[in-house]
Amino acid sequence: MDKTIELVNSVKDIHAMPSVIVKALNIMKKPTASMKELGDIVMFDQSLTIKFLALVNSAYYGFSQQISSINIALSLLGMVKVKNIIVAVAMKPMMSNQGDKELWKHSMRVACGCEYIANLTKIMDSDEAFISGFIHDVGKIVLHMADEKMYSKVLTAVGEGADILLAERKYFDSDHVKTGSLLAKRWQLPILLANIVSYHHAPSLSSIPVPCNLVCFIDKIVQEEFNPGAVDKDFVKTLGIDFEDLEELRKVILQKSELLISELS
Secondary structure (H helix, E strand, O other), rough: OHHHHHHHOOOOOOOOOOHHHHHHHHHOOOOEEEEEEEOOOOOOHHHHHHEEEEEEEOOOOOOOOOOOOOOHHHHHHHHHHHHHHHHHHHHHHHHHHOOOOOOOHHHHHHHHHHHHHHHHHOOOOHHHHHHHHHHOHHHHHHHHHHHHHHHHHHHHHOOOOOHHHHHHHHHHOOOHHHHHHHHHHHOOHHHHHHHHHHHHHHHHHHHOHHHHHHHHHHHHOOOEEEHHHOHHHHHHHHHOOOOOOOHHHHHHHHHHHHHHHHHHO
C-alpha cells in the first residue's frame, strides 16, 4: 500500500514552506516586482545580508572589485539569482537537520552543475537550471523527518549498491519522488520545478524532458561513486554537452559548487 499521503501528513513541520521563501516567490510572481521589494527581505535579515555580501565578493562570481553595499550586491546578482539564493539559504536548516547532513550540500552541487551546463549549452535558462537542481530531492526531507533511523537503513542499503527508490519503497512503502511530488503540489511550486521533483529519475515521462534530463545527469555525476562508463554518451549529447572526459567535467562542477557551499554555510 502506498503510504505517501500518510508520510507527508505525519510531518507537521514541513506542511508550510519557509516564510522567507513564500515572500520571495510571491514577489517574483508580480509583474511589477522590484529589486527593492526582494532586497527588503534580505536587508531585514542580518544573516542573509552577510551571506549575500560574502557571496558577491567570492570567487564563485568573480567580480573585479570589492562590494560593500548590499544594494549594489543585489543589483549585480539580479532578481532571479537573489531569489534562488534566498531559497537555498532558507532551505538549509530543513535539509541539514534531518539525519542526512549531506542532503543540502548534494542539492547545492546539483544546482551548481545544472547552472554551469546551462550557461555553456544554453539548453535552458541558467537561473532556472540552478533552482531546478537545488529542489530536486526535496521529498527526501519528508522521509528523514518521518523516521530518521529508518532512513539511515535506506542510506546504508544505497551505500551497498541498492537503488535508492527501491530501498525507500522497501522501508517506507513510498519514495522521495512521490513525497516530493505531493509537497510540490501543496507548496504550489511552478510547473517546471514540480516536473523536476517528479521526474528527475525518469525524465522521459516528463512533459518538459530537457530540464529533467539535465538534473538527472548532474545528479549522477556528482555522486561519490560516479562511474563514467555507466553514462549513456547519446544521452549526454541530447543535453548539448560535448565532453569526452566526464571526470574532468565532474571535477569542475565539484570545485565550483564547493565555492558556493563554503560561502553559504
